Amino acid sequence: MEMVPSTMTEMWTTMGSTIASFMFIWAIIRQYCPYELRRYFEKYTHTIMTYFSPYIKISIHEFTGDRLKRSEVYVAVEAYLSANSSKTAKRLKAEMGKDSNNLVLSMDEYEKVTDEFRGAKVWWVASKVVSATRPMAYYPEQEKRYYRLTFHKRYREMITGAYLEHVVKEGKEIRVRNRQRKLYTNSPGYKWPSYKQTMWSHIVFEHPATFGTMALEPDKKKEIIEDLVTFSESKEFYARIGKAWKRGYLLYGPPGTGKSTMIAAMANLLNYDVYDLELTAVKDNTELRKLLIETTSKSIIVIEDIDCSLDLTGQRKKKGGKAMADDEKERKEVKEESGNSGNSKVTLSGLLNFIDGLWSACGGERLIVFTTNYVEKLDPALIRRGRMDKHIELSYCGFEGFKVLAKNYLKLETHPLFDAIDGLMKEVKITPADVAENLMPKSPLDDAEKCLWSLIQALEEAKEEAEAEAEAATTKKVVEQSQDGGGVCSENCMAEKASE
Numbered sequence: 001m002e003m004v005p006s007t008m009t010e011m012w013t014t015m016g017s018t019i020a021s022f023m024f025i026w027a028i029i030r031q032y033c034p035y036e037l038r039r040y041f042e043k044y045t046h047t048i049m050t051y052f053s054p055y056i057k058i059s060i061h062e063f064t065g066d067r068l069k070r071s072e073v074y075v076a077v078e079a080y081l082s083a084n085s086s087k088t089a090k091r092l093k094a095e096m097g098k099d100s101n102n103l104v105l106s107m108d109e110y111e112k113v114t115d116e117f118r119g120a121k122v123w124w125v126a127s128k129v130v131s132a133t134r135p136m137a138y139y140p141e142q143e144k145r146y147y148r149l150t151f152h153k154r155y156r157e158m159i160t161g162a163y164l165e166h167v168v169k170e171g172k173e174i175r176v177r178n179r180q181r182k183l184y185t186n187s188p189g190y191k192w193p194s195y196k197q198t199m200w201s202h203i204v205f206e207h208p209a210t211f212g213t214m215a216l217e218p219d220k221k222k223e224i225i226e227d228l229v230t231f232s233e234s235k236e237f238y239a240r241i242g243k244a245w246k247r248g249y250l251l252y253g254p255p256g257t258g259k260s261t262m263i264a265a266m267a268n269l270l271n272y273d274v275y276d277l278e279l280t281a282v283k284d285n286t287e288l289r290k291l292l293i294e295t296t297s298k299s300i301i302v303i304e305d306i307d308c309s310l311d312l313t314g315q316r317k318k319k320g321g322k323a324m325a326d327d328e329k330e331r332k333e334v335k336e337e338s339g340n341s342g343n344s345k346v347t348l349s350g351l352l353n354f355i356d357g358l359w360s361a362c363g364g365e366r367l368i369v370f371t372t373n374y375v376e377k378l379d380p381a382l383i384r385r386g387r388m389d390k391h392i393e394l395s396y397c398g399f400e401g402f403k404v405l406a407k408n409y410l411k412l413e414t415h416p417l418f419d420a421i422d423g424l425m426k427e428v429k430i431t432p433a434d435v436a437e438n439l440m441p442k443s444p445l446d447d448a449e450k451c452l453w454s455l456i457q458a459l460e461e462a463k464e465e466a467e468a469e470a471e472a473a474t475t476k477k478v479v480e481q482s483q484d485g486g487g488v489c490s491e492n493c494m495a496e497k498a499s500e
């Protein structure tokens, strides 16, 4: 009976000393054995182990080839695992997600998660290698991150086929759902050569406008929404007909009719990013192309006030001479003062190339939107179908539009004053922006009726103004006619004057 503990103790002692000597010898080998020999040794142990191991490993690296763009697969896997790992993994990384108030969790380095697919079990590990060599002391050490997928070799077909496809597809969807939408601009607050690699700066896109809150005739609204949704679902169609997956919209109409608002509504409907392109800040055609290449898919590229944002007007100015309206000139001057334009050498052909040249096809799933107040002043080449596929006129507010605004601003579906407003709206033009401004309560005590009265007053004032203007115009015409018409029209003029 006494023998047992002593045998046990002896055994432990022997084992302990064996391990110790093994470790010691290994340390010696590691230290004195040439590096090549060690590599050779490790490589072969690895091969032998793999030969006997029933498991297959697949690595997905963050960067492949040159370190320009993150691998799409890696990004998708990251998103897929972030959704699936937050329940099982113990160490998680938190990052800001959509709406900037929810956190997106993803697995931390060296964390392992298990996933199951059609009865097969797989393991994912997030890992990284830190490259020992630093190209330049200034740069931080280069980390190469990757995910490693391990599974049994009997599932080889299924995992390399269906499972990975499922992961990538799901991952992409999760990314779209979680991403914060961004509003990009190319007009720089400062220039810092070669430090910033991208040409766009961005902030989070948080415009609340939707088609629901827009004052538009219901039919027109429906048509635009359907057009947009059809576009976003037509990847195969565009591929089949051999056209780049993009669509141009031209929004035109007087100021304050909702052109900019509609762009925000489009972005919110389709969940797209917005690139607000300030043409006057683009140096030349080459820079314009660079900007285009750096835009991502699922985005809207916007050029506001296209009529006054570059030398296109210069071209037309030569042709059209003095035809440019005074107010347009004013707008142009204002723009030039505010922006650092003047030295922009973007030409019409550069812009046309931007819209439908070869480069415009890269990325895909893109809307290009132009807005203008003077559609008739634009070069026909710029807005022909195929470039600007859909022309949308945003015009003065009708009664239907007013009802939408009344519902949004005052929570009113009907009101006895609506009839009076309907009548007035048929007689005078008022922009949705003006209607909105009048419906906005100006003090906490203002009720719906007061706002409606304020609108009626505005409409009546506008009506009086319009009447006065019309009268002035007729008088002017009569005077002109009597001056240069001479004897020919004098009879008519006299008759008109007599009747007045």
Ligand SMILES: Nc1ncnc2c1ncn2[C@@H]1O[C@H](COP(=O)(O)OP(=O)(O)OP(=O)(O)O)[C@@H](O)[C@H]1O
Pocket: 213, 214, 215, 216, 253, 254, 255, 256, 257, 258, 259, 260, 261, 262, 372, 373, 432, 433, 434, 436
């Ligand atoms: N159709 C509309 N529906 C709802 N609100 C509108 C509409 N049109 C204009 N508004 C309101 O008027 C304001 C100005 O509209 P917006 O900036 O979209 O006009 P715009 O057509 O882009 O004008 P501009 O030609 O001067 O750029 C917005 O803040 C918005 O609230």
Ligand SMILES: [Mg+2]
Pocket: 259, 260, 261, 304, 371
């Ligand atoms: Mg606008």
